[in-house]
Amino acid sequence: MSISGPSGVIDTGGTRGTDGTGGGRGARERLVVIGGDAAGMSAASQARRLRGPDELEIVAFERGHFTSYSACGIPYWVGGDVPDRDRLIARTPEEHRKRSIDLRMRTEVTEIDVAGARVRSRDLGTGAEAWTSYDRLVVATGARPVRPELPGADAPGVHGVQTLDDGQALLDSLAVTEGRRAVVVGAGYIGVEMAEALINRGYEVTVVNRGREPMATLDPDMGRLVHTAMEGLGITMVGDTEVTGFLTGDDGRVRAVVTEDATYPADVVVLGIGVRPETSLARAAGLPLGEHGGLLTDLSMRVRGHEDIWAGGDCVEVLDLVSGRERHIALGTHANKHGQVIGSNVAGGYATFPGVVGTAVSKVCDLEIARTGLREKDARRAGLRFETVTIESTSRAGYYPNAALMTVKMLAEHRTGRLLGVQIVGREGAAKRVDIAAVALTAGMTVEQMTMLDLGYAPPFSPVWDPVLVAARKAVAKVRRAAP
Structure with a gap:
């Protein structure tokens, strides 16, 4: 069915009637998934394994160019350890579609209408908008790199690294960069991994960090060991330093990173300040968020207070089994498990995600x-x-x-x-x-x-x-x- 939504936007319908009521016993239900990476497509795939196309229609929206890929592998692709981008892709859009998942690429969901049980989307190529109704909704919008609100932060040559699109943009930038000076802002997991990637590509690397020691996920005494080792690898470490801006050249491209005490020349800048849950859609829809900005769910990954909405991956907060508190951890291991749990539950089964203990590993050289x-x-x-x-x-x-x-x-x-x-x-x-x-x-x-x-x-x-x-x-x- 098709009806006119607000401002003439087309509603693609679903099993619900025009008044938002269910389509009746035996009608095919619709699962809508927002986000085409680990959590979202794991949920869609698991739901499809448990329920066939005659029982459950699955529509998934992804605003990027890729699905089901390893974001954790991006630094190793950039650094040359992984020879090409496709090695990081577990399943292509075509492979998902062969499994009767209606996957709509380069399509961004711009609104969740909880009362009407529908989402509004925009085709990023044509600008066309549509409403799509759902019986069950999965929010898997991931996380976004922290980009400081500083002069020059959006200049060409300043890169965040979270998606394959980000990784490709960085590689494209390196291909046209004549100089060999790189500055990495932040010394968390992404920061130290990207420092290694750039060292491997023959760059002179400086890491500028707000904290005294790298790896704030460690205690300072252990971080100091990382600091010493990175310097031994030829990486210049600058700690206890706040970045105040980015200088650009006449062509608008970044030329230096400015701190409170010094200026560091840069032909390319990588932001490794961390990520935040991408929950702007959820916030606008009135869904519950925690102190870290992530969606709050129960053990079944159902959004608290919403019977037909689930969430997983980097956009949620999870229970820390040691401290008993909620925390935000952006890791593909958790995202894939969330997706498995969600897919089982939306398909009528029952599964739970008990929580995490905060395990993470990394390396620099x-x-x-x-x-x-x-x-x-x-x-x-x-x-x-x-x-x-x-x-x-x-x-x-x-x-x-x-x-x-x-x-x-x-x-x-x-x-x-x-x-x-x-x-x-x-x-x-x-x-x-x-x-x-x-x-x-x-x-x-x-x-x-x-x-x-x-x-x-x-x-x-x-x-x-x-x-x-x-x-x-x-x-x-x-x-x-x-x-x-």
């Missing part, structure tokens, strides 16, 4: 960086008393060739000894050891219980006492000494 659980300031904010230990060990038995040093920091709750968090910085074999701690955190284990974990051992893979277990033993001793 050969330095591996990992964390899970709480930092010291997180534990204080949660009102927890805790003990910390930091140890140095090796990735393999000390006598085995190429054993690499790593530093492990562990937080344990005062008196109970409950594991609260682990951070690891080291060379080959360091980062993935954090998974041991992630499982222990999820299980609510104490550091004493951890000391007897039956981990795999052979000299090429680990010392007799794995570094994580060495830290756990030290933590047990400190908890016991601190007990009243």
Whole structure:
């Protein structure tokens, strides 16, 4: 059916009648998905696996040029480790359409009408607008890079990196850049990964960071290890510095990054300040948002207070299983799980996403960086008393060739000894050891219980006492000494 919406915009209809009521028992229902990446298309694909086209129509909107891709792989594509863009794409629009998903590319949803159970969209090529009604709605609008409101921040040559379109724009910019000076603003995950990418491409790289140390997801003492290693790789680190603007040349292109104390010449600038949930649509529709700006859902990923609306991916807040608080974490691992849960639920099944412990790994050149659980300031904010230990060990038995040093920091709750968090910085074999701690955190284990974990051992893979277990033993001793 087709009816005229506001301002003459066409309504593409659905199973609901013109008064917004349901289409009746047995009618084909319509699922509308906003966002064509990990959470959105995982939800659509899972729903399609469980319900066929005769039962469920699926319409998905994506404003970009690509679907179902690895945003986490963009720095490695830019740096040349991944040879071409298509390696990052898990499923193309054509592949989704072959599965009876009506995927509309380069089409942006501009409004959610919750009362009318419909969304307004605009074709970015033609400008045509339409209303599409839904029986069930999935909001998977992702996150957007933080772009400072400073002079020159929108100049050509200043790039955020969040989507494949962003990555392509950066590569196109590098192709026409004659100079070899790059400035990365921010030293979080994207910042350090893009610093590596630009070093690999032969650029002279300066990282300008608001904090004293890189990787604010680590405690400062562990961040200092990253700082030292990055300088050893030839990256100039500038900490405790606020960017105040970007200078441009006569052609309007960026030429320098200006801080409170200095000016850093730049032929290209990459913003690695972080991301925020892209929830402008949700906010305008009156959907509930948390303190970090992300959508709030229940364990089934249903938006709180809205029976027929689900949300997942980088636009939502999730439960931190260690602190018991909501937090925003933009990771493809969570987004894909959210999509699986949502797809099962919208198709009539039942699944839940219990929460996260905050596990993340990264690297800059050969330095591996990992964390899970709480930092010291997180534990204080949660009102927890805790003990910390930091140890140095090796990735393999000390006598085995190429054993690499790593530093492990562990937080344990005062008196109970409950594991609260682990951070690891080291060379080959360091980062993935954090998974041991992630499982222990999820299980609510104490550091004493951890000391007897039956981990795999052979000299090429680990010392007799794995570094994580060495830290756990030290933590047990400190908890016991601190007990009243």
